[in-house]
Amino acid sequence: MKKVIYLLVFIMILSVSVFAQEKKVKFKAYGNCEMCKNRIEKAARSVEGVTKAEWNQKTQLIQVTYNHKKVKALQIHKAIANAGHDTPKVRAKDDVYNKLPGCCKYKRRAHKEHEKKVEQKNKSKKEHKNKK
């Protein structure tokens, strides 16, 4: 009987230490539709150490459960950005974003300054043409 109790205590300690390595984070990952959901979740799950990933279309929040001894949150951000979706920490590369299907081209929020500059350039080009 004592042996069984020792074993149970041992199992409890073991499971607590495994549990302690698990971490949950929630952050924004910009996307539009069901396809984005699959892409974002797949990207997050492809990271070693990630056990759960669920993206919510309405809130655009992804909840990730991962082993923080195996992986850092930033790596998960990077994987999602590599799939074409911006996160608050990592912005997807423009050419990756441009390759997304039309329905997945979410409105990008970061780097608004850059977009303004492009707009201004286009405007000045038009004005130039009009003068001719």
Ligand SMILES: [Cu+2]
């Ligand atoms: Cu989509």
